[in-house]
Each structure stands twice: as C-alpha cells, then as structure tokens.
Amino acid sequence: MAESARPTSPPRIPAQQPSPLPHPRRWWALCVLGLAQLMILLDSTIVSVAMPSLQAELRMADGDRPWVVTSYTVAFGGLLLLAGRIADHAGRTRVFVSGLVGFAVASAAAGASPTAQALFAARAVQGAFAALLAASALALVATSFPDPGERRRAIAVFGALGGAGASLGVVLGGLLTQGFGWRWCLLVNVPIALVALLGAAWMPRDRSPRVDGRIDVSGAVLGCGGLTVLVYGCSRAEADGWAAPSVLGALLGGAALLVAFGVRQTRAAVPLLPPTLVRDRGRVAVLLAGGALMMSQLSVSLFLTYYLQTVLGWSALAAGLGFLPISVVTTATATQLGTRLLPRFGPRVMMTAGLCISACGLFQLTLLGPDSAYPTSVLPALATFSVGLGGSFLAIMNAATSGVPAQDAGIASAVVNSVQQVGGSIGSAVFNTVAASVAAAFHGSTRAATLHGFTVAVRYPLGVLLLAAVATATLARPQRRAPDAVRAGERMGP
Template sequence: MVSVVRLNGETARAAIPSDNRWWALAAVSLAQLMVILDLTVMNLALPSLQSALGLSDYDRQWVLTVYALTYGSLLLLGGRLSDLIGRRRALLIGLTGFAVASALGAFATDLTTLLLARGAQGVFGALLTPSVTALVAVMFPEPRERGRAFGVIGMIMGSGIGLGLILGGVLTDVFDWRSAFLFNLPFAAVAAAGVLVTVRSVPAGERRRIDVPGAVLATAGLASLVFGASRAELDGWMATSTVGLLLLGATLITGFVIIQRETAMPLLPLRVLRNRRRLASMLAGLGNGLGTIPAFLSLAVYFQVVRGDSPLETGLALLPNAIVIVVAARYVGRWIPRLPLVALLGPGLLAIAAALAILGQIDAGSSYLTGVVPVLLLLGIGTGLVMPTANSAATQDAGADTGIAGALVMTSMQVGIAFGAAIFGSLAAASAADFIGRYDGADDVVAQATAHGIAVASTAAAVMVAALALVVFLVGARPRAVPETVSPPTRWINLSTGRIEAAD
C-alpha cells in the first residue's frame, strides 16, 4: 500500500528529494519546448510546403494563423481546465493530442487536413502550457529554487522562438516540410514518459463545474482579437473586416469581465487581476510578444530576401540570441527571489525596445556583426529577464488559481504576438511599397525596400514596447497592501517513493 502525506509550504519542500523534482522539471520543460518551437518552426518550412501542396499565398498564411488563433484563444480555458482536472492529467492529454495532431499534419495531402492538424496542435498546446507552469509552481515553492526553475522555463520559452527558426531551416534543407511536424513525436514521447515516471497522481480535491458562458466569451473574444490582428496585416487596419473583428473581440471580452464579476465559480476570478504583481507580469508578457517574435520573423525575411541566405543559413544567423538566453537563465533564476519585480521586468522590456531601435537603423548594406548581432543579443537579454520573472511572479501563491494565473501571461504574450506581427507586417509592407514607388528602377530596389520597411516597423514597435515598460514600472512599483484571499497550493509526497505528487 502506498503511503501519502499532504504537506504545505516549507514542510513539503524539506521532504521532497531534489533529484525527483529536477527530473520532473526536465520532462515538463521538454513538453513546453515542443510547443514553443512550433510557434516559429513552420515559418521557414512554408515555402516548400506551399510548393508541395500547391497552396496560394492566402492559403499559406492560414497555416500560421490557425495555430496562433486556437492556441492564443484557448489558453485561459486550458489554464482553468488544468486546475479542475489536474495538472498532470492535463499535461499528458495535451502531449498525446499534440503528437497525434503532428502526425496528422505530417501526412496531410490537402489544405483542409493541414489546417485541421495545425488547429488541433493549438488546442492541445493551450492545455499543455498552463499545466507546465502550474506544475513548476507547485514543485518549487521555496523562493530560491523557484527562481532557478522558472529560469529554466523562461530559457525554454525565450530560446525556443529562435531555435524554432533554426530547426525549421535545418529540417527544410536536410529533409522536407513534413519533418517540421514529425520532430514533435519523439519530443512528446520522451516528455510523456518523463512525466509518468517522475510525477505521480493522487485523487483530486474539490471538483468545480466549468464556467461555460465565461469560457465561450473568453475564447470567442480572444479569437476575434487574434484573427482581427491577422486580417489587419492582409486587409489593412481600416478594413471593415478588421475593424469589425476587433470591435467584436473587445465587446466579448467586456462581457466576459462582467460575467466573471457575477458568477459564483468564474473561469477567471477577478482577484487574480487585482494583484499588481500579476498585472505587471501580464503587461510584460504582452510587451515581450509584441516585440520579440515579430522582430525575429522580420530578421528571417531580411536574411532571405535582402541577403539571399538559405533557410539553414538564416537559422544559424539567429543562434546568438538562443545562446544569450541560455546564459541569462543561469543568473535570472538567482535574481528573482532577491530583486523587486520591476527591477527585472522593466529593464527586460527596455532591452527589447533598444533592440528594436537598433533594428530600426538597418538597411540593405548593414553588417551582420554591427547591425544584427546587437539586436539578437539585446532581444536575448530582454526575453531572458522578462519570461522567467513574469511566469514566476504570476503563479506565486496563486493556490487553486495557479493554472489560470500562468495562462494569463502566455495569453498576453500571444495577443502581443498577433498585434505585433500585424503592426510589423502592415507598416513594413506600406513602407516598402512607398520606397519602391519613389525609387523604382534603382539597383536591388526590392532588397532595399524590404530593409526600409523592416526599419520603419521596428522603430514604431520600439516606441510601443518602451511605453509598456513605463506602464510596468508604474503598475509593479508598489506591492499590494492587502494579502490575497486564495488558499496556498497543496503538495503531496509519496513516502514510499519520495516523489512529488500533483493533485489530479
């Protein structure tokens, strides 16, 4: 018979053998890396995919949009489901579903099957990600080790964006576009095996019903905002479709907030949003998404269109960013329990803004060492400061709301990515078209126009991220005076094996 004792806070920490928790962290980190890689890995595989399946440019855009749409709109619901059905169970369901969806995508022969697979990846990814952050928060309650653990998760989230582009370039050059789906299968298998071995399930505590009206409004509202932003890049910000979707999204989110105030068991308890620490973390995630991924995608375009690099060369050119994030994670994890929240989030966003400002000076003749490497280094420093700090702060002392609190940061980041990509894309396209109109007939006019468009869009994004940094400083500067009314997280220790056990 298995003996189980339920402990809270520091008592639980003292009884947990370190080896088991760090192995569990490795397993859940691998799961999260798989999802983050899929945010960008398809970008460099798209041209060969489009050619193989005979897709139009409009169809090709949907391969990226449908993943962002489902993933970004369902993160809040995924966070609450992980709280209700158990984080371990939610993680295993997410891993299994993501692997099946990846296999379906790898063997797709038409657009419908491909979009179905990408949409399913987003759905199961939205269940997986909040489960990861919630499990890490439960496994590492002690501040110093919590900082180190979220440093690892932040490293995964930050470096995975650039590594996805590198991996996409390698897979496309060496194999074909189908490998951009198939690489997920071994990732999912190893991660699932690790979770099964290192994290044991126990009977869950209180079961609550899902807030269906809230879930519908939140999902539909976020989907409208993300889709509206994606349409802005194609149709323009003043197009009827764009304005209509953005207004619909804002209306649905407003209705969602009103319902959350009235319902007894809300999808998102508003006490989570009243905490300054979590609000600052959400805004920092928004700023990180607004600046980082659009900058990466713009650099990928710059390398291939302006410099004429191959997908593999493009991926390798972005490698310094991943290296900086890995190095930064070693230090940020130590700083999280020692420094004020804004001392990490604010400078992190300012580093991203500085990177965008430097990218705003790029042209067709810029040197890689002086024009691009500083951008990659500053983006790495900024992401390395923001992501582990935001995820740690958002889930700290969240109790039964840990899953939804972690989902808020990633939801904010996804909304930032959607709007950042739309702003980058529309400004860059308009500026490039204007440049061609003024200098038509000049040598390498397309390359010069592309670089000019990236520079204009980067400058505008730098201003927006810097403004968000200021807001984060103001919101996070003063700690909340009244303690939160949430119960502390419950941790279980299996006395027979010494393993960490998550309520499931």
C-alpha cells in the same frame, strides 16, 4: 475579585505546519515540462522556412498561406483560459499527459495531410492541445518547487527553453526542409512528444488541491470566443489591412466578448478567471510586460528572417543559424544573471530594466543599412535585445505564479500565456502591415525598400516596450502605508 485579577494565559498558537519537502524527482519533472514547452513554441515557427515547398506540393493559394500558422495560433491563444481551468479541475498531470498524446496525434495528421484544408484542421487541433500543455506545464513547475530559490531557477530554465523553441524552430525547419522535406517539420513533434510522454511516467504526482464545482461554461464561451475572434482579427490584418470590415468587425466583436466575459466573472459562483488575479496592480504590470515582450520578440523574428535572406542574401539554413544568438544569450541571462538579480531587486526592477534594455536592442536594429555586417551590426543588437528578454521573462514567469493559491495555478499560468499570445498576434500583424505599406511607398530598389520598411516598422514594438516599462514601473510599485499609520508605527516602535 481575586479570581478575576488572575492573569490570563496567552492563547495557544497552533504549531506551524512544516512546508512540504521537495520531491527528489522535481528536476526530472522540469526536464520533461521544459521539453514540452520547447516543442509547442518550436511548432509556432518551424513551418515558416518550409512554406514555399509546402505551398507548392499542396497547391495552396497565396491567400490561404497565412492559415498554416493562423489556424495553430488562433486555437492556441483562444483556448488557453479554458485549458487553464480544466487543468485546475481535472489535475495538471492528467491534463499534461492528455495534451502530449493529443499533440502527437495531431502532428502526425498534419504531417500526413493530403490537402491544404486537412492541414489547416490538423494545425487547429495541434493548437488546442498546445493550450492544454502550456496551461498545465507552467503550473506544474510552480507547484513542484516549493522553495523560492529553486523555483526561480526552475522557471528560468523553463522560460529559456520556451524562448529558445521559437528561435530554434527556424533553424530546425531549415534543416528538415532541406534534408527530408517539409512534412518532417510537423512529424518531428511525434518522437519529441513520445519522449516527453515516457518521461512523464516518472514525474512526481501533483498533490495540489483541485477546484471544486463546475466549469463556468458561459464564461468559457465568452472568454475563449473573445480571444479567438481577437487573434483571428489580428492575423487577418496582415493580408486585408486594419481598415477592412472583416478585421474591424473581428476586433470590435472580440473586445465586446471580452467585456462581457469580465462582467460574467464578477457574478459567477466559480469564475473561470478569479477577479482577484487581475485586481492586483502588480499582476497587471506582469501581463503588460509579458504582452509587450512577446510582441517585440515576434517582430524581431520577422525582421531578422527577411533581413538576412532578402537584404543580406543568406540561405534559409544560414538565416536560421543567425537566430542562435537569441537563444544562447536569453538562456544564459535568465539562468545565470536573472536568478541572482531577481531576489535582490525584485520583479518590478527586473521587468522595467529588461524592457528598457530590449528597447535599446530594437533601436540598434533601426540603424541597420544595406551594407551592415552581421558580426558588427546585427549581432550586438540581438545580444542587447536578448539580455533584456532573458531578465524580463524570468521576472514575468516568477511573478505570474507567485502568491497564487495552488488550486488557481493553472488559470494563473494560462492568463499570462494568453496575454503573450494575443500580444504576439497583434505585434506580428502590426509589424507586417507597417513594413509592407512603408516598403510599397518607398522609391528605390526592392532590397532598399524592404530594409526601409522593416526599420520603420520596428519602431512600433520599440515604442510599446518603452510604454510598458513606464507602466510596469508605476503599477508594480509597492503600496505605501498612510502617513498616520507610519507615524503610529514609529510611536509603537521598540
């Protein structure tokens, strides 16, 4: 009895393993990764200004013109999920370096294309390697900075560079086309990729665990095929209309493939997309916010391109410079304001507020008239939109990779990139279709009809931003404990 009454010693708790020390070259790695991110988003817009001279030299039909951009975006968006899982299996640094090499070779081939068909093929290869770069780069940023505060700053810089790439593409495209010809809009990627490749040799080694087992080939075919067909359908809607049989067939076919992909992921031994990543309501809110913001960003780019050149009569180069405030304000907001407010308010408040602020900027664009001046009317709208953009993107990128096992960081970053790509494709297609149809029905001058079409079309991404803000505020709300559990906790208080 005496033996049994002896108090038992508490179980020994193993000492907590110290968190890995940050690598001294982590900021150098961020410079290299950010340069690659800037390059792949730069390439999505840099050919826009060069389109007239490109079309004339290659004798490209008007109906084939959209494929200069579509061949890139379809391959990019469709292969992101597969690229993310390849990075988790093969190692993100290795995939990142392979992506740089492939992107440089494809860019050189695109710049030297003798025919339109050769250009389309090279652009598709560019998009495939861009998917490898995008999926591995964000994952490397998340795993290279174990400290949450440093990770926030790193993701802010990384996201700001990506956002700046899309805007700077128009500026650089105008400069290169005017000074050297359209081919340099594609060849410029070669030296950028080579610089990033040299810098990658000094990046710290990625020591994150890799995913074991084989890649889910069936899931890859269904998921990547569904995204590819969906992006293709949205891109064709700009030229053929949403009611065209080819467009409806592509949209329904893509949706069916994605449903089959979701069923497959619940049964696969090693799923391409772990279901736990999309069962979290907070992560769903992140995906909705990311898709809505990309939809609105591309709509603003289209609006501004045509407004400055068609309505205000600016040159292509001057119109490109008109995009610079978006890059400057977005970068400043993300790196200076967002990094300070995110730890205090959390992703839910930052995403919701950012979506609402960006919606205010779009509302200001609906008030523009033929005689509106850039400094007093356009610039304030762009500044308002960019403040919301910078704060929201920081919260989205941070929340997309936080709380994810290290071995799934690649697929987590690929998911948010995929949603943004699909959202951007849908947004640009809807915006162009509405703007063209409204302008065609307007009775007045071409200048007035163009402006009216754009001011009506911008209401659609405006509405999407507000709906996404409501969904984000609702879905990202922290779970509350049941009342009985709360009262029990109070009774068990100190």
